[in-house]
Amino acid sequence: MPTATASRCIATTARSCCIPSVAWFGWKRRSGSGWCRRGAASGYRTLFIDPLARADLPSSCQIVQISPLLRELIVASLALTERYYPGTRDERIYELILDEIRGMTVLPFGLPEPHAEGLRRLCQRVREAPGEPWASHQAAQASGMSERTLNRHFQQQTSLTWSEWVRRAKLMEALVRLAQGQSVLRVALDLGYGSHSAFSAMFRRVMGTAPSDYFRQSD
Secondary structure, eight states, X not given: OOOOOEEEEOOOTTEEEEOOTTOEEEEEETTEEEEEETTSOOSSOOOOOOTTSOTTSOOSOEEEEOOHXXXXXXXXXXXXXXXXXXXXXXXXHHHHHHHHHHTOXXXXXXXXXXXXXXXXXXXXXXXXXXXXXXXXXXXXXXXXXXXXXXXXXXXXXXSSOHHXXXXXXXXXXXXXXXXXXXXXXXXXXXXXXXXXXXXXXXXXXXXXXXXXXXXXXHO
């Protein structure tokens, strides 16, 4: 069973972060950063959902795709009162929001953190130098363990293989840089891809669209 106790997530336009009611989280924006507890003002629309409202609500932090229907339901709910009567329009809107949340598509924008200190330091090195290849044999040498041991412990603690974790870390860094207006070619080269086409192929395979179109479609 994976035993990761923390994760890093990135939410871009038209996406949302689902956070369990007991979770503490850090947030960072281009204009600043800080630490806050769930519910602190952050400039985003926030839904507070009773964890007992549905048995199958997300139990871990996830980045999800917000459908046009759910977006409009959330906007409509802002004008509703907290208390409502059974069988009313207000109840139907709240119930439909819960139904839509259960069907949201989970996106690969979450990066689970291993709990072992040595592996956490290794992950930090990847974030500090995302342009390095970070092949498993290179990571194993840097962490002082065999490649097989590294892969086994890493997958046990994060549910991802080392190569999957590195690829996701690079993707999340790419999203940040693309959102800041950097060119696709610059992002590709800075993150260690040999060409624009190699990076674009990876991005399209995971995200379903070209990097040059991603934020345009999110507008």
